[in-house]
Amino acid sequence: GSTYTYEDTIAAIVTSLGGQDGSVAIVRLSGSSAVSIAGQLFRPARKSRNGASWQPKSHKVEYGTVVDSSGAIIDEVLVVPMLAPRSYTREDVVELQCHGGSICVHRVLQLCLQSGARLAKPGEFSMRAFLNGRLDLAQAENVAELISAKSSVAAETALAGMQGGLSSLVHTIREQCLELLGDIEARLDFEDEMPVLEQAEVVSKIDSMWERLQEALGTARRGELLQAGLQVAIVGRPNVGKSSLLNAWSQSSRAIVTDVPGTTRDVVEADVVVGGISVNLLDTAGIRATDDLVESIGVQRSKAAAKGADIIVMVVSALDGWTPQDNDIFEEIWECPTSLQGGTASYSNGSLSSSKIAQVPSILVINKVDTASPTSVILPEKVSNAFSTIVPTCAPQSVGLKNLEAALLKLVGFGEVTTGGRQWAANQRQAEQLLRASEALERVKASAQQDFPIDMWTVDLKEAAIALGQISGDDVTEELLSSIFSRFCIGK
Numbered sequence: 001g002s003t004y005t006y007e008d009t010i011a012a013i014v015t016s017l018g019g020q021d022g023s024v025a026i027v028r029l030s031g032s033s034a035v036s037i038a039g040q041l042f043r044p045a046r047k048s049r050n051g052a053s054w055q056p057k058s059h060k061v062e063y064g065t066v067v068d069s070s071g072a073i074i075d076e077v078l079v080v081p082m083l084a085p086r087s088y089t090r091e092d093v094v095e096l097q098c099h100g101g102s103i104c105v106h107r108v109l110q111l112c113l114q115s116g117a118r119l120a121k122p123g124e125f126s127m128r129a130f131l132n133g134r135l136d137l138a139q140a141e142n143v144a145e146l147i148s149a150k151s152s153v154a155a156e157t158a159l160a161g162m163q164g165g166l167s168s169l170v171h172t173i174r175e176q177c178l179e180l181l182g183d184i185e186a187r188l189d190f191e192d193e194m195p196v197l198e199q200a201e202v203v204s205k206i207d208s209m210w211e212r213l214q215e216a217l218g219t220a221r222r223g224e225l226l227q228a229g230l231q232v233a234i235v236g237r238p239n240v241g242k243s244s245l246l247n248a249w250s251q252s253s254r255a256i257v258t259d260v261p262g263t264t265r266d267v268v269e270a271d272v273v274v275g276g277i278s279v280n281l282l283d284t285a286g287i288r289a290t291d292d293l294v295e296s297i298g299v300q301r302s303k304a305a306a307k308g309a310d311i312i313v314m315v316v317s318a319l320d321g322w323t324p325q326d327n328d329i330f331e332e333i334w335e336c337p338t339s340l341q342g343g344t345a346s347y348s349n350g351s352l353s354s355s356k357i358a359q360v361p362s363i364l365v366i367n368k369v370d371t372a373s374p375t376s377v378i379l380p381e382k383v384s385n386a387f388s389t390i391v392p393t394c395a396p397q398s399v400g401l402k403n404l405e406a407a408l409l410k411l412v413g414f415g416e417v418t419t420g421g422r423q424w425a426a427n428q429r430q431a432e433q434l435l436r437a438s439e440a441l442e443r444v445k446a447s448a449q450q451d452f453p454i455d456m457w458t459v460d461l462k463e464a465a466i467a468l469g470q471i472s473g474d475d476v477t478e479e480l481l482s483s484i485f486s487r488f489c490i491g492k
């Protein structure tokens with residue numbers, strides 16, 4: 001492809017700032033003057049024969065010093081030149097490895113800027129890599145996702161994306177769209193000279209493209225969970241052992257375990273990693289109908305926490321069985337209030353009631369199984385139907401936690417991922433475009449099946465190609481690019 005040449009050479013500290021000092025910090029230069037700027041500051045330890053200016057060899061590390069304009073030594077460095085096109089940006093890149101700690105590296109960066117470099121904007125190295133065809137847009141987004149990954153599964157997923165999983169799928173389908181579009185447009189121009197387009201053939205092509213798009217869309221939920229983490233709300237009446245469960249799970253003392261019913265009124269949070277996925281646990285106050293103001297705030301919070309959750313874990317006690325209070329909570333969260341008069345209807349006026357959260361996957365934990373058998377808890381049928389899994393636990397002894405984690409992973413479709421290999425996932429932006437392409441293809445299929453004139457098919461085929469081009473970056477506006485790359489960190 002064509003390589004952009006930039007007037008300006010950019011520079012940034014590419015190693016992390018803040019936090020603990022590392023032993024090495026790196027300043028990266030990229031652009032047409034990268035070598036000449038580095039040459040102004042860098043004095044190789046091994047002297048050139050005839051006093052000629054610095055002649056870097058690509059991918060060969062050199063040792064020397066960085067000096068300021070008066071010749072004073074600023075730092076000892078290792079210099080790594082990566083000459084175009086064999087670099088991340090496909091431009092000339094020079095990296096200066098300085099001593100860690102912020103002083104040296106900032107002074108070296110300052111010298112680069114005084115010598116003619118400009119401070120790189122967030123994501124600007126990656127943007128140049130994209131514009132020079134080193135990465136497509138989906139791969140570039142995965143670079144940012146890899147850096148911000150909060151769990152090993154999220155990191156592996158980003159890596160799989162960088163290696164081109166989604167990119168190649170999108171590239172293939174986009175090519176197929178454009179090919180079909182070409183076939184159709186040729187017939188619009190030279191109708192008489194071309195064989196008629198077989199409707200059945202077009203429909204089957206569209207069907208196979210559409211199916212692959214569904215596969216890609218299927219990964220989006222996984223991608224979303226990996227980026228955002230999983231929100232799990234632990235609900236239940238006071239004293240069943242919610243705090244004990246959270247405690248055992250997080251092995252921290254952030255949740256206060258107490259004997260007094262109803263004392264945990266605030267939502268207490270803890271973050272745990274389950275099967276490589278970051279999980280945010282919310283322990284909520286017991287949900288119960290009460291006049292007590294503080295307690296009813298707790299009830300509201302519980303409902304709110306349950307509403308935002310990806311998964312609800314309801315805890316009951318084997319010792320007490322299924323109590324009327326448990327039933328109140330169950331109805332508060334899983335049953336819509338109007339259904340109390342309206343029989344078993346889960347819909348009111350044809351639409352799902354807003355106060356009902358039954359669509360959220362739910363697990364029932366029967367705690368305190370050290371005091372009574374979990375089978376002694378008799379659940380109403382509607383209750384056992386509402387929960388996909390029932391897990392017996394004894395929280396203080398951490399009994400049943402492994403089963404609870406397994407149930408959780410299975411519920412979000414991660415059961416196989418922890419043991420299996422790398423799998424890429426579409427992010428939200430990509431999923432929106434996948435959906436747009438998928439819907440456009442459905443319209444093309446409908447037009448073909450209804451024998452609409454073929455010029456009508458082209459509109460939707462173009463739409464599908466544009467949507468896919470927004471994923472790969474073949475079809476993007478400058479606004480979209482800057483909004484994507486500005487979310488990157490500086491130096492990437």
Ligand code: GDP
Nearest residue numbers: 238239240241242243244257258259368394395
């Ligand atoms: P919460 O109000 O639902 O958060 O319940 P807590 O976690 O505060 O626990 C209430 C009481 O039950 C405490 O005295 C805990 O020690 C006790 N408890 C919690 N889990 C178990 C369990 O599995 N077995 C037994 N025997 N006691 C438990």
Ligand code: ZN
Nearest residue numbers: 242243244264
């Ligand atoms: Zn509690």
